[in-house]
Amino acid sequence: MLEGEEKLIKSIQGGETHLFGQLYDHYLPKIYRFVLLKVGQKEESEDIVHDVFINAWQNLGTYSSKGFPFSSWLYHIARNKVIDYYRLKKPTTHLEDLDDSFVKVASNAEKLFDINLDLEKVKSAIQKLTPEQQDVVIMKFVEDLTHQEIAAALNKSEGAVRLLQHRAINNLKNLLTAV
Amino acid sequence: MEEQLIKTLKSLNQIEPESNFSTLLKQQVFAAPQRNSRLPSFSRWALESLKFAGALTLASLLIFAIFNGLLSFGNGVRSSALTSLNKERMLAEAKNADFEINLREIRYYEHSAQEVAAVFDKVLENKNAL
Amino acid sequence: MLYKNFNNVVLVLAAGILLFPIFVLAQKPELKGALNEIVKIKGGNIETPASQKDALKKILELTALEIKDLQSQLNKLKDLSADHVKLKNQFLLDLENYLKNLESFNNELSADGAILDPIQNLAAKLKSWRENVYNPAAQNIVTFLLIYREQTILKIADDRYDRISSDVKKLALAKLFETDELEILLNEAAANLKAAHALNDEAKIALTKLLESPEINNVQNSEEKPQLSDVQELVKKSLAKIKVVYQIFFEMSSLVKKLL
Numbered sequence: 001m002l003e004g005e006e007k008l009i010k011s012i013q014g015g016e017t018h019l020f021g022q023l024y025d026h027y028l029p030k031i032y033r034f035v036l037l038k039v040g041q042k043e044e045s046e047d048i049v050h051d052v053f054i055n056a057w058q059n060l061g062t063y064s065s066k067g068f069p070f071s072s073w074l075y076h077i078a079r080n081k082v083i084d085y086y087r088l089k090k091p092t093t094h095l096e097d098l099d100d101s102f103v104k105v106a107s108n109a110e111k112l113f114d115i116n117l118d119l120e121k122v123k124s125a126i127q128k129l130t131p132e133q134q135d136v137v138i139m140k141f142v143e144d145l146t147h148q149e150i151a152a153a154l155n156k157s158e159g160a161v162r163l164l165q166h167r168a169i170n171n172l173k174n175l176l177t178a179v
Numbered sequence: 180m181e182e183q184l185i186k187t188l189k190s191l192n193q194i195e196p197e198s199n200f201s202t203l204l205k206q207q208v209f210a211a212p213q214r215n216s217r218l219p220s221f222s223r224w225a226l227e228s229l230k231f232a233g234a235l236t237l238a239s240l241l242i243f244a245i246f247n248g249l250l251s252f253g254n255g256v257r258s259s260a261l262t263s264l265n266k267e268r269m270l271a272e273a274k275n276a277d278f279e280i281n282l283r284e285i286r287y288y289e290h291s292a293q294e295v296a297a298v299f300d301k302v303l304e305n306k307n308a309l
Numbered sequence: 310m311l312y313k314n315f316n317n318v319v320l321v322l323a324a325g326i327l328l329f330p331i332f333v334l335a336q337k338p339e340l341k342g343a344l345n346e347i348v349k350i351k352g353g354n355i356e357t358p359a360s361q362k363d364a365l366k367k368i369l370e371l372t373a374l375e376i377k378d379l380q381s382q383l384n385k386l387k388d389l390s391a392d393h394v395k396l397k398n399q400f401l402l403d404l405e406n407y408l409k410n411l412e413s414f415n416n417e418l419s420a421d422g423a424i425l426d427p428i429q430n431l432a433a434k435l436k437s438w439r440e441n442v443y444n445p446a447a448q449n450i451v452t453f454l455l456i457y458r459e460q461t462i463l464k465i466a467d468d469r470y471d472r473i474s475s476d477v478k479k480l481a482l483a484k485l486f487e488t489d490e491l492e493i494l495l496n497e498a499a500a501n502l503k504a505a506h507a508l509n510d511e512a513k514i515a516l517t518k519l520l521e522s523p524e525i526n527n528v529q530n531s532e533e534k535p536q537l538s539d540v541q542e543l544v545k546k547s548l549a550k551i552k553v554v555y556q557i558f559f560e561m562s563s564l565v566k567k568l569l
Contacts, residue, residue: 006215016214017209019208020208020209021205024205025209028196028201028204029280030195030197031279032194032195032196033191033192033194035196036194037191037194037246038500046196046204049196049204050204050207052209053204054208057209057211058211058212058213061213066373083187088292104526119190119191120186122184122187122188122191122197123191130491130497130500131239132496137188138191141185141188141191142188142191142192143192144189144192156493157489157490158485159489159490160487160489160490160493163490163493163494164493167493167497168270169184169185172184172290173180173181173184176184177180178180184430188368190375190549193413196336204332209551251494256476256479256480256482256483257485257569258421262472262476263469263473263475264473264476264561264562264565265562266556266562269469269555269559269562271554272442272462272465272466272469272555273551273552273555275462275465275500275557276462276466276548276549276551276552276555277548278544278545278549279550281382281455281458281459281462282455282541283543284451284454284455285448285451285452285455285511285541287340288375288444288447288448288451289349289448290344290440291344291375292440292444293446294344294351295345295346295347295371295439296436296439296440297351298350298351298355298364299368299432299435299439300369301351301355301364301435302355302361302364302428302429303432305437308375
C-alpha cells in the first residue's frame with residue numbers, strides 16, 4: 001500500500017486528478033508483473049495493463065475504500081481483464097513464446113540471488129497452475145500482499161485464500177520436482 | 180525446497196515494465212476521459228445512508244420470512260452432504276484406483292509366461308543332453 | 310459416528326490392498342490351480358518321456374484356461390469406441406484361433422505315445438508358439454483390459470464427483486456456512502478428473518497405434534510406435550490422478566464434518 005493512500009485517493013476523487021500519477025507509478029510494476037506472469041506474453045500483457053489503468057482512471061469515482069483496499073480493487077480489475085483476454089483470444093502460452101526482454105529482466109534477478117531453482121522453470125510452473133492459484137502465488141509471494149488484501153481482490157474468504165496458497169505451493173513443488 | 184521456491188518467487192519481484200511503455204501508458208491514461216465523477220460529499224452520504232437503511236429493512240423481513248424454511252432445507256442438505264462424502268464408500272472406490280492392484284492381471288500373465296518357459300527349458304535341456 | 314479416525318482408515322486401506330490380489334486370484338481358482346501345477350513340475354523331475362508329456366499336457370491345459378478367461382473378460386467389456394470394438398472382436402477371433410492351435414497340439418501329443426523325440430519336437434514347437442504368438446497377444450489383451458478397467462474406475466469417480474458437486478451447490482444455497490473452500494477443492498477435483506480422462510484417452514490412442522497393421526505403419530513410419538510399457542505408464546498416471554481426486558474428496562469430507 002502507498003503511504004497516505006486513502007487520503008490521496010480521496011483527493012483524486014475530489015478533483016485533484018493529477019495526483020493519480022502517484023498511484024500509477026506505485027502500482028504499474030505490480031500490475032504489470034501480475035499480468036505478465038499469468039499471460040506469459042509481453043505485448044499482450046502490455047495491452048491488458050493498458051486496459052487496467054484506463055479502467056481504473058475512468059472508474060476511480062466508483063471506488064470506495066470501506067474494507068476494500070485500493071490494491072485489491074486494482075488487482076480485481078486486472079484479473080477480470082486477464083479473464084476477458086483468455087475468453088476472447090484463447091492463446092497457447094508457452095515459455096518459448098516469451099521474448100528476450102522478459103527473459104533478460106528475469107535473469108538479472110537470478111544473478112542477484114544464490115538460488116538453485118531455475119527461474120525459467122518456476123515461471124513455466126506458475127503458468128501450469130489454475131488461474132486462482134496463480135493469482136494467490138503472484139499476489140502473496142511476488143507482490144507481498146496480505147491474505148486480507150488477496151481475499152478482497154479475489155472475492156473469497158481468507159481461509160479460501162490460505163487453502164489456495166497451500167495447494168499452489170504443493171503443486172509448484174510437484175511440477176518442479178517432476179521436471 | 181519450499182524455502183528456495185518462495186525465495187525464487189520473491190525474486191520475480193524484479194520484473195519491471197519497459198520505461199518507454201510506462202511513459203507512453205501514463206500519457207494515454209491522463210489523456211483518457213474520466214467517467215463517474217464523484218458526487219458532492221453530502222449527496223454521497225445521503226445516498227449511502229438510504230442504501231444502508233433499505234438494505235437493513237429488507238434483510239430483517241427476509242430473515243423472518245425464510246427462517247423456518249431454511250431450517251428444514253438445511254437439515255436435508257446436511258444429510259445429503261454426509262451421504263455423498265461418505266468415507267467408507269469413497270475408501271472402497273479409492274482402493275480400486277491403486278495401480279499395482281490393477282496391474283495384477285498383467286503381472287499374472289508375465290509370471291505364467293516365465294513359469295511355462297522354465298518348464299520348456301527343462302524339457303528341452305534333456306534333448307540336448309541325449 | 311459415520312467417520313472412522315485416520316488410523317482405522319489407513320488400516321482398512323492397507324488390508325484391502327494386501328488382500329485384494331488374493332481376492333482376485335480366488336475368483337479364478339482354476340487358473341491359480343493350473344499355474345501351481347506348472348510350478349510343481351518346474352521343481353520336479355521331467356527327464357522321462359511320460360513326465361515330459363505330462364508337462365506339455367499341463368501347459369496346454371493352463372493355456373486353454375487363460376484363453377477362456379481372456380475371452381470372458383473381453384465379452385464383459387462395455388462402452389468401447391468404434392475402433393476398439395473392432396479391436397476387441399479381432400482379439401476374440403485370435404483367441405478362438407489359439408484354441409484351435411491348442412487342439413492341434415493336443416492331438417499331436419496324444420498321437421506321440423511315449424517316444425522322446427516327437428515329444429521334444431512338439432515342445433520346441435509349442436514353446437515357439439507360446440513365446441512368439443500367444444504371450445505377446447495375451448499382453449496386448451490384458452493391457453487393453455486394463456485401459457477399460459480404468460475407464461470403469463473413472464466413471465465411478467465421475468459419479469461421485471457429480472453427487473458431491475450437487476451437494477456443495479445445495480450447501481451454498483442453504484447458506485449454512487461459507488462454501489468457498491469446498492468449491493475450491495471441488496474445482497481442483499474436476500481438474501484432476503479431466504486430466505485422468507485425457508490420460509485414459511491417450512492410452513487408448515497409443516494402444517490403437519501400437520496394434521496398427523504393418524501396412525499402415527509403413528505409410529506413417531516417421532512416427533515412432535508406442536510400446537506396451539508406454540500405454541501402461543499412461544494408465545498408471547491416469548490412476549494416480551484419480552487417487553488425487555479421492556484425496557481431495559476425503560479432505561472435503563473432513564471439512565464438511567468440521568463445518569457442520
